[in-house]
Amino acid sequence: MSKRKGTTSVGRKILMALSGLFLIVFLLQHCAINFLSVIAPDMFNEVSHFMGTNPLIQYALQPVLAFGVFFHLIMGMYLERQNRNARPIKYAVNKPATNSNWMSRNMIITGIMVMLFMALHFADFWIPELKTKFIDGDMTGMNAAGEFRYMEEMAHEFSNGIRVAIYVVAFVFLSLHLLHGFQSAFQSVGFNHNKFTPTLKKLGTIYAIVIPALFIFIALFHFFNQHA
Amino acid sequence: MNLTLKIWRQKDSKDKGQMVTYNVTDISEHMSFLEMLDVLNEQLVNTGEEPVAFDHDCREGICGMCSLYINGEAHGPDRGVTTCQLHMRMFNDGDTIFIEPFRAKAFPVIKDLVVDRTAFDRIQQAGGYISVNTSGNTQDANAIPIRKANADLAMDAAECIGCGACVATCKNSSAMLFVGAKVSQYALLPQGRVEAKDRVLNMVNQMDKEGFGNCTNTGACEVECPKGISLTNIARMNREYLSASVKED
Ligand code: SF4
Ligand code: FES
Numbered sequence: 001m002s003k004r005k006g007t008t009s010v011g012r013k014i015l016m017a018l019s020g021l022f023l024i025v026f027l028l029q030h031c032a033i034n035f036l037s038v039i040a041p042d043m044f045n046e047v048s049h050f051m052g053t054n055p056l057i058q059y060a061l062q063p064v065l066a067f068g069v070f071f072h073l074i075m076g077m078y079l080e081r082q083n084r085n086a087r088p089i090k091y092a093v094n095k096p097a098t099n100s101n102w103m104s105r106n107m108i109i110t111g112i113m114v115m116l117f118m119a120l121h122f123a124d125f126w127i128p129e130l131k132t133k134f135i136d137g138d139m140t141g142m143n144a145a146g147e148f149r150y151m152e153e154m155a156h157e158f159s160n161g162i163r164v165a166i167y168v169v170a171f172v173f174l175s176l177h178l179l180h181g182f183q184s185a186f187q188s189v190g191f192n193h194n195k196f197t198p199t200l201k202k203l204g205t206i207y208a209i210v211i212p213a214l215f216i217f218i219a220l221f222h223f224f225n226q227h228a
Numbered sequence: 229m230n231l232t233l234k235i236w237r238q239k240d241s242k243d244k245g246q247m248v249t250y251n252v253t254d255i256s257e258h259m260s261f262l263e264m265l266d267v268l269n270e271q272l273v274n275t276g277e278e279p280v281a282f283d284h285d286c287r288e289g290i291c292g293m294c295s296l297y298i299n300g301e302a303h304g305p306d307r308g309v310t311t312c313q314l315h316m317r318m319f320n321d322g323d324t325i326f327i328e329p330f331r332a333k334a335f336p337v338i339k340d341l342v343v344d345r346t347a348f349d350r351i352q353q354a355g356g357y358i359s360v361n362t363s364g365n366t367q368d369a370n371a372i373p374i375r376k377a378n379a380d381l382a383m384d385a386a387e388c389i390g391c392g393a394c395v396a397t398c399k400n401s402s403a404m405l406f407v408g409a410k411v412s413q414y415a416l417l418p419q420g421r422v423e424a425k426d427r428v429l430n431m432v433n434q435m436d437k438e439g440f441g442n443c444t445n446t447g448a449c450e451v452e453c454p455k456g457i458s459l460t461n462i463a464r465m466n467r468e469y470l471s472a473s474v475k476e477d
Binding site: 011012082083086088089093184187188 | 234236247326331332333334397435441442443447462463464467
């Protein structure tokens with residue numbers, strides 16, 4: 001067999017799926033923790049503090065996560081470029097809607113929208129968090145009054161109507177991305193089973209709708225809590 | 229019925245090419261799409277014009293030679309048929325029909341509607357076979373027990389006629405349905421297991437070398453495939469690939 005350098009199309013597809021599945025798992029725990037802010041604010045503070053200061057999470061899982069996001073983005077753009085090059089002359093008349101759905105054909109658009117949102121999200125939460133902890137060296141997680149700061153920081157971000165509106169729109173794009181991405185990832189890693197795949201597809205649809213809807217609910221909840 | 233045809237004309241592989249409009253009259257609804265093109269070509273020959281070049285051979289849906297992107301769909305608006313099996317009754321009197329070649333970097337246009345699909349042959353040559361000693365001591369294939377379900381799935385995969393509609397319709401010009409079918413038809417049978425590892429790696433390598441795009445699981449290929457080749461074949465190829473790439477020699 002001729003040896004070759006780098007990945008093949010199938011290899012890249014599997015890596016794309018694995019990074020996507022990893023992000024799906026991450027999103028689930030992120031959603032669960034955020035939801036605590038609605039039902040148990042004290043617990044939300046404690047869990048946030050734990051997540052933010054536990055060395056294993058901070059120095060092992062966080063870099064993996066950052067790499068996962070970055071990898072999924074860069075690989076996605078690279079594949080999109082290759083795919084566009086694979087058809088230099090386009091059809092004069094084309095009817096893609098007759099054989100595939102919009103979500104599956106526009107992963108690059110929904111993906112880029114989610115990534116743009118992530119930039120805002122990082123600026124809102126992640127970068128201030130890194131600054132407090134690693135530049136100011138404040139690992140206490142407390143505010144000036146000696147209380148946990150996480151809950152109030154979150155509430156503060158969600159007091160701005162425009163920001164909340166952007167969050168809502170971004171999660172709609174995330175939902176569209178997941179509607180294709182969830183089940184597609186399983187196909188990519190070679191899992192297509194006539195008994196389990198239909199159930200998996202349903203599960204994917206439920207996930208793609210419920211998780212973003214919960215994120216939207218949380219943002220709106222904190223917004224209206226402060227404006228009611 | 230009377231029709232307006234907008235057909236891609238291109239002198240040779242170097243020509244830029246363009247859409248040209250033609251009119252045909254008195255087309256019977258019982259004709260196949262290719263017979264309708266025959267009528268047009270006769271008309272063109274009679275007026276001293278160059279006939280439209282298009283691929284065809286068996287004209288009964290088994291050879292995979294006919295192609296064409298008709299009104300924005302590979303093999304036209306009908307499902308589960310090749311262009312030679314497409315009836316003119318799928319169209320209405322007065323319709324305008326756009327006829328384009330299958331488009332992909334890996335399928336360059338040779339002339340008009342004829343594209344070069346030998347990329348598929350090279351993929352097939354990279355591993356789409358089994359090595360059998362034909363010296364006279366060949367084992368009788370029927371002496372090897374094969375699970376019925378697997379035999380059926382292998383036959384389903386082997387239905388692929390290599391037409392290239394999957395590539396033509398895919399937004400990424402990916403050839404994974406074709407390669408998935410070819411990998412599967414051997415992977416499912418004991419005779420094919422012997423060379424399974426090299427086969428999937430070599431065929432995927434060749435597919436990439438030919439310049440086909442990456443599959444993003446839109447599922448368009450499965451819908452447009454005249455032989456109903458299932459996406460499960462792509463998943464099987466991915467599985468085969470995954471296990472082949474971690475298996476040691
Ligand atoms: S998989 Fe279907 S569409 Fe693709 S080459 Fe084979 S028969 Fe044609
Ligand atoms: S001409 Fe053989 S399949 Fe159409």
